[in-house]
Amino acid sequence: MALVSAPGSYIYVCTRLRVRRSSLLPREELLRMLNMELSEIIRFIGETGYKKEIGELSTLCAGTDLDLIEMALSWNMAKEFHKILEIVPEGLHGFASAYLRRWDFQNVINILRGKAQGMKAGKIKEVLIPAGDLDREFLDRLLTEDSVEKVVAALSGVRFSHIIEGIFAAGITDASLMTLENELIKNYYEDLAIVAGSGVKGGEIFLDWLRMEIDFKNIQNLFRLREYKEKGDILSLMIPKGGIPVADLVRLNGIEARGEFIDALKKKAGFEPLQAALEDLRKERPIHEIEIALTRVLLHQMSFMSKMHPFSIYPILSYLEEKKYEVANLRTIARGKKVNIPTEEIKRYLVI
Amino acid sequence: MALPIEPTAVQTLAALTPDLIKASQVGTKAIAASIAISTTAASTALAEYAIGTAAVGATAEKPEVFGSVLILTVIPETIVIFGLVVALLLII
Incomplete structure (x- = not known):
């Protein structure tokens, strides 16, 4: 009955995004790219969905191969x-545009x-994704400051x-930049909760x-706090409005033994x-592996939920x-290749 | 004065000839045929609405799937064909 009761526009857009999702680079292709040089990677992604950007930027971008890839991806x-x-x-x-506002604070x-850190505007621009409310012209103006x-x-x-x-x-210090990032993330999720x-x-x-x-x-x-043995103001680092109350998270952070914590x-x-x-994280592992393992579960769960609610916001998200x-995986491969990191090491940083 | 005698139900039925019975069934069959065709047509419409919308979405992303999705879109036509067959069998 869900099929019949869903408005046509939902069915239309959710199908479109399912088709788009099927066009994303599969795991095997990413693994194949691990054995390529940067120039080969450019050629390879130039034959996929990134064709237009690679074509445009190969004449516009005066930087290195890595700069070209980074710009094309963004x-x-x-x-x-x-x-x-x-x-x-x-x-x-409303939901989709609220979700995309994360790129605003990320870009800022x-x-x-x-x-x-005194970086050049061109270098900063490579990692900016003007997908939120702040458009490319506005971000370019910020970069000229x-x-x-x-x-x-x-x-x-x-x-x-504000x-x-x-x-x-x-x-303006390093500490205030960190605080700003935390506060902006919290504000972003609060806004999303209001929209929802x-x-x-x-x-x-x-x-x-x-x-x-x-x-x-x-x-x-x-996990990050455990890794860096951080015992400061934990409460301010946690994002409210999740399924697990913040007070419980603070209590969890107080547990010393890893087994008990898990x-x-x-x-x-x-x-x-x-x-x-x-359960897999019971034994000590580097923090990036923990984060990637959790991200994989999140993506898997989102995919599962999009099948449970085929005509909702889930297929879009x-x-x-x-x-x-x-895009993050392609960046990781390109950056890793640029500084000659061994293939196996790069692979550990991929969310695949 | 004696009252006129009303015919009983049994006497009325006995008076119906086979032709009269057949004639009275025509209307009922027509109603049944119309129900068969209209319900199956509505079901086909609903199914084609959903499949057609998805088909347009899929074609917008990958024009090469047009042929396959066109076939998928017309598959629910079979429902209304079943309804049509039942309706014809009822009427003829």
């Missing part, structure tokens, strides 16, 4: 995300970090400028996804795949997330 991802906003139906447009953080203070001044009036001004009021709870049809499903993603982020944070976390983890992944990780 442009392609921004283009894809904007395209999705054009095709999503009315009811899901990247610009601020880059400026603080020559100091962090001027970037902050230019940001006045954007959705989260947070930036509040945190930088006492001065605004009474729009499908909001409950969106809220479920939101809780799940926040839980994954918090669990990743818990057991307690498994009790809080709502679904079986996450519990199985946590699932595609957006998988596209994001495809």
Whole structure:
């Protein structure tokens, strides 16, 4: 009955995104690319969905092969995300655009970090994804500013400028940049929760996804805190509104023994795949492997949920997330190849 | 004065000839045929609506699937054909 009751536009857009998802680079292709040189990678991705960007940039981009790949990936991802906003139906447009606002704070953080470290504008631009409300022209204007203070001044009036001004009021330091990132992430999820709870049809499903993603982020944070033996103000580092209450996460962080920590976390983890992944993490592993293992579970769960709710926001979010990780994987391979990291080592950083 | 005698139900039925019975069934068969065709047509419409929308979505992304999705779109036509056959059998 779900098929019949779903509006035509939902069926149309969800099918389109399923087809798009099937066009993403499969695992085998990514593994094959591990054995290629950078120039071969450019040729290879130039024959896939990145053809247009590689074609345009090969004449425009004066930098190295890596610069070309990075720019092409960023442009392609921004283009894809904007395209999705054009095709999503009315009811899901609000959710999709709210979701894509994550790139706004991500871009701002990247610009601020880059400026603080004295990086060139061109280098910062390679990692910017203008997929949110802040468009490419606005980001380019920010890049032309020559100091962090001027970037902050230019940001006045954007959705989260009050947070930036509040945190930088006492001065711009590395610590304040970290605090800013945490606060912007929290603000982003709060905004999403407001959108999900605004009474729009499908909001409950969106809220479920939101809780799940926040839980994954918090669990990743818990592992990071354990890795770096951080015992400071944990409460401020956790994102509220997840399925696991923040107070429980703080208690979990207090557990010293790894086995006990995993057991307690498994009790809080709502679904079986996450519990199985946590069981695998019982033995000590590098933090990036833990994060990748958890990300794999999140993607798997999103894919599962998109099958459970075939005509909802899930197929859209699932595609957006998988596209994001495809680009991240391609970046990892390209960067790894550039600095001659062994293939096996690069493979450990891939979300496949 | 004696009242006129009303014919009983048994007497009325006995008075019906086979031709009269056949004639009275025509209307009932027509109603049954119309139900058969209209319900199957509505079901086909619903199925084709969903499949057709998905087919357009798939073709927009991959034009080469047009042939396959066209076949998938017309498969629900079989439902209305069943309805048509039943309706014809009822009427003829």
